[in-house]
Amino acid sequence: MERKTKITAEDGKQELVITREFDLPLELLFTAYSEPEIIEQWMDNEVVHHESKKHGSWQFRKKDKDGNVVFSANGVYHAFVPNEKITRTFEMDNTHFPPQLEFFTFESLTEDTSKLTMHVIYKSAALRDEMVKMGMHWGINMAHDRLQEILTKTAK
């Protein structure tokens, strides 16, 4: 199995690092983070607000089929340098999770490939682990959604 996305999360630390190499030129990779329509496509979220500049703010949310907001997050950009870096805060609304600090570094590897490094800092090591475990719940939910989709299609 291909493992392009790597995660480093040392025991007891309040940070983690996610790295990923893309078969995309650097400019295209950065576009996926700067164009609201593109962010909506791959993050599967609605971009409510996106002020891509220093001290600009952002807000994403996701609604279910009935229009209920099931996910909403916001934050502030501390740096937004095209093809180089994004520094931002990330806070999930209506949860007990405090904001986290995220450093995104964009690098060119070759003409056609690039690399993203996400360095995320949480308020505590325990909160980091809790956030990571939520990934498991999402994974299960996504699996259920997929199953639901397949079942709906089969039923037709």
Place this chain on the structure above:
Amino acid sequence: MNLRRDVFQAIADPTRRAILLLVASQAMTAGAIAANFDTARPTVSKHLQILTECELLEQEQNGREIIYHLNPQKMKEIADFIEPFRKMWDDRFNKLEAIMKNYKPKK
């Protein structure tokens, strides 16, 4: 209908988690496993089939009986709680890559 089984989907069910705990203590037959649950025997068989399909359980023929035992290698995989988180990001980034490969700048 035969769906490809997902390990995390398999362990999302409380009965299946209970079966894994039971078999972890000792390998046993389907009958012995079913005797520990109030659920109907065919329901337990279905759970065993799912757990076997996603390789959390292994079957071993012993005369006329089939003995179920735990696959420690697969259990280790799910014990690593980072893996689902990594998978989530990997899926997301794969999507990003696919979208950007078809991206046409609006100029």
